[in-house]
Amino acid sequence: MKIEYPTPQEQHDSIERIVKYGLPQRSAFAELREMFRSLGPRVIFYGQGDVMFIAAMAVAFIAYYLVQLACQPGIGKVAPEYLYSFLFTVSPTMYLLLCLLGFWKEKLSTVYDIKMTCKYTVCHLAVFRMLAFSCANIVVNMLTAGLCCLLHLESDFWRMFMVSASGLFLLSVLLIYSLLFGRGIIPPTVVSVVWVPANLLCNALAKDTYWHFLRVVPLPLHIAVTAALACLYIFGLKRLFLRKKERVLC
């Protein structure tokens, strides 16, 4: 009885199929965790010191402005609508500066091509940094809300925190989807540049709706909107990490 054995190529293909479908697939966040374990913060944030310094200066300036606001004569008379729209607009500042300046630095870097041919590319590093910067920005927003309470500018800590968190996640979603669906670095730059004027415009032209969202909408609804934006953001980060696209930041 003649038994037909598979050829070496057939054996190889079968083994590949078994490995591909049999082994559990690692999620994007497991890959990110593995990347962090393998590279460490020093490699991931390599060459970002100047960008972090600029972002820290911007945060310090905002804190200084709030202190100055509190020290003005007639303390406690800062209009709540003004304070909330200010927080909503400036809350993503640190995240915006860290991401945008970081993207431009990578784009203008002469090392970009070499890094894109490594196991961990510029895209992988950018995704990790965006995740880390958004977490850091949440902490800064919490501290800013606490500072406002300390300075007696406003007493509702949780509303202030949720307003600043929703501002952060709204900009993050716009930024990440402009990277995913746009070409190169211009769309996220446009989003970043337009953020403040767009908020000022809303403040001027649709004042009532804008302030209603920030001040009057019940807190649970605010939390739900912020959570939905956060989920969209995480989903966008995952897509960016796994995406195979030509020249993402160029």
Add this chain to the structure above:
Amino acid sequence: MLTVQNVTKRFGSFTALEDINLEFGKGVYGLLAPNGAGKTTLMKMIVTLLFPTKGRILCDGKEILSMGENYREKIGYLPQEFGYYRNDSPRQYLRYLGALKGLERKAAEIRIDRLLEKVGLADVKDKKMKKFSGGMVQRVGIAQALLGNPEILVLDEPTAGLDPKERARFRNLISELSKDRTVILSTHIVSDIESVANRIVMLKDHSVYCDTDCSSLCGMMGGKVFECSVPQKEADSFEMSHLVISRREEPGQTHFRFAQDGEKGLPPQAKPVQPDLEDVFLYVYRED
């Protein structure tokens, strides 16, 4: 085995490469073409910096774009304009790239020391690269391309900025490395690939003109390359009417090496000579 299958690359309405079909096995492949012919575009597609508009590139039968990091672990790339961090030493820079390439720290340290020794930079491994000459920076670039012990080495103009001694060292290094890997290198310095390349790929009019070994390529020019001396007063008119490869001034006369199809108009004193790769390059791209 790296296979380029019916690859076309367009940038908007401009076609950089059209219907390219190539196969790269173990050995050295020289990519020869003038500026703007598409060498860098082809190399960038091989290292996944650019994606083909049509066609695909396969590594051992699998599409390189779907392989992702598994493919990038097999490649080493030296771009035409090699970038570096000026305030880093070669060791610091290679450590950073070694981490990005997924190398384990201790193994990377050993490998970095060996590579810097190999490229002749062991004495300056902790000096900042802003103090380096162009040739020294290029050698760091060659070292980083070899860092992951790649199966496929893609070098775009690797000898730019190197002096003849360094180019000779580089040629020996490439010959040594090519025993068990695929090396694809592009250069305008024909002599760099003449002695080391197993196969020469020439690009013309955005497609492959020929893909053959050096001796067959030179054989194509058999009977077409000549040398002769002419009086100096006739030298300029001679140069205008012939495809001159080289010109040398001697006392009272000018010595020419030139290419010509057929014997019509051939000076009686012209003697046929053995063509070399530079002759082929200048003849094939004479209209460009």
